[in-house]
Structure formats: structure tokens, C-alpha cells
Amino acid sequence: MSARIPLPHDLAARPFTLQEGLDRGLGDKRLRGADLQHPYRGVRIASSTTLTLSELCHALQSKLPRYASFCGVTAAVIMGIPLPMPLEQSRVLHVCVPSPHRAPVGKYIHGHAFRISPGDVRAWHGLRLTTPERTWCELASLLTLPDLVAAGDFLVHWRLPLTTIQGLQDAAAAFPGRRGIQLMRVALPLLSDRSESRRESRLRVIVVRARLTGLAVNLRITTTDGHRYRADLAFPAKKVLLEYQSEFHRSPEAFRADMTRISRLEADGWYVMQVNSNDLEDPDELVRRIHRVLDAR
Secondary structure: OOOOOOOOHHHHOOOEEHHHHHHOOOOHHHHOOOOEEOOOOOEEEEOOOOOOHHHHHHHHHOOOOOOOEEOHHHHHHHHOOOOOHHHHOOOOEEEEEEOOOOOOOOOOEEEEEEOOOHHHEEEEOOEEEEOHHHHHHHHOOOOOHHHHHHHHHHHHOOOOOOOOHHHHHHHHHHOOOOOOHHHHHHHHHHOOOOOOOHHHHHHHHHHHHOOOOOOEEEEEEEOOOOOEEEEEEEEOOOOEEEEEOOOOOOOHHHHHHHHHHHHHHHHOOOEEEEEOHHHHHOHHHHHHHHHHHHHHO
8 A cells, every 4th residue: 555645744734725735736536535634625634533623613714715703602612711511512613704795604614694893803823713802792692691701700810811891891882783782781790800610600690699788709808817818709797708619620739728728717707608519500599598697697
């Protein structure tokens, strides 16, 4: 069996169209080689593994017009915005073009044609995506309030912000079509740049929306011995803290540090109520439980 004809170096490192391959001297037989995947008609990519969403986007972009960009759920996943699992795992690519251009069609392609300006698109590691602000607005017609807040919290997080709360407010005010505008208006005052996870954001929405008396968000606490902490959700008058505890990605060192922190707070009279993912499945029961804790204090 003869060895495969090597691909030109640049074509081996990226998706390429059939025409590009032909122009570089590759024959039809080579372009049908088993080492090349063809996720979309007229596109080839050198890979022997299941393509990631990013690789699929790069492959499709190679045949899209330059005015097309990835939007909505696809842009959100590429940017790392946390979404419900069915959306995060979707292999359907959402692609938008400015109207009156015709929306692209094809297997596993969801095309959109709507009002969009060049300022609504940005380059992201070689891909054309709608901006974080525009993407968040588009998600408003797909997500529940807690998940829309979680998406916004991720975008404005203080460690690596992709935008600001003001930026999201401005985008919502200018968003054409007004789809999801009412949910955006409810979500915007609930955003926080300190949330560490999607579930932590969901907990905050549940508690804030319950209108519990005396709630403080991101309360800074200094213990008697001078140790400083920040409470995600607190009821200072009752000395009650609510904390979301994830069961994943917790090192022994982090677990021990949490134990020490909780002990120091409890030594100063604070009650630390820990919440996990199971608690979020029944928000009404969780709120009743919080009421009982507050009443007992």
C-alpha cells in the first residue's frame, strides 16, 4: 500500500475547502483519504478524533461568507459562558448573517438573519462571534431567569471580565426585536461580579427573589481575630450566612481552609448554612428552610 501524499503544512493545521486542496495540487483521491474528516460539504479537516465544537466552527467558517458569524448558544459555549447541559452539549451551530442576506442552511446548522452591525461581532481565537453583550441578549429568549443571571455573572466576573454590567445594560437597551427584553430587565439588577459558579448564581436569584428581610449580598466580614471574609449571601442582623458548596474540583487543601473559615465565623456567632445542588431542585422548600433558620435566630 502506497503512503499517503503529505498535506501541505498549513492545510494540515486547519480546516480547508476542497477548492483550496485542488489549488494546492491535491487530487480527488487524496481529498477522500481516510485521514480527512468532512464535517460539512466541501470542507476537509485532518483529524482522527471526534471534532470539538470549536473545530466544527472553524471547519464551517472556512466556507461561510465573511459577513457571517457564530451567535447565540454557539457563541456562548465557545466563550465559556455556563449554560444548562443540553445546550452546552448541543452540536448544532448557530450562525447569523445581517439581513437581508439569506441565513445559511445545512445539517446541524441553525441559520439566523437579523439586524446586526459590525460592532456586534468580534474575533475570538480565529472565529467570528457575536460580542459577549450581544450574545447575552440573544440568550434571554432561551434561558430561565436564574440561568440568564448566571450567564451574565460569568461575563462580568471581576477576575476576567468580558464586559461590564453597564455594557449589558446598554446592549439590552439597543437590542433589536426586543425578544427577551422583559427577562433582561429583571436579570440586570440581579447580576454580580463575584459569583463563582452557575449554581451559586442560581442560589442568589432564588434567595433575592424570595424577598427575605435583611438580606445582604457580598457582605465583607472581619472576625474578632482580624480574619477577613466575603459572604455571598448574608443576614447580618441574624448573623446567618448562606454558602453554595460544590462537590466537584475541591482539593483537600481547599476543604481544610473552608473548615477553618467556618470555624472562625461560628466562633464569632455566625451560623453558616451550606447549600448544594440538591437544594436548588426545590427552591420553595429551600426558602422555607431558610425562613426557619432565620426565625430560630
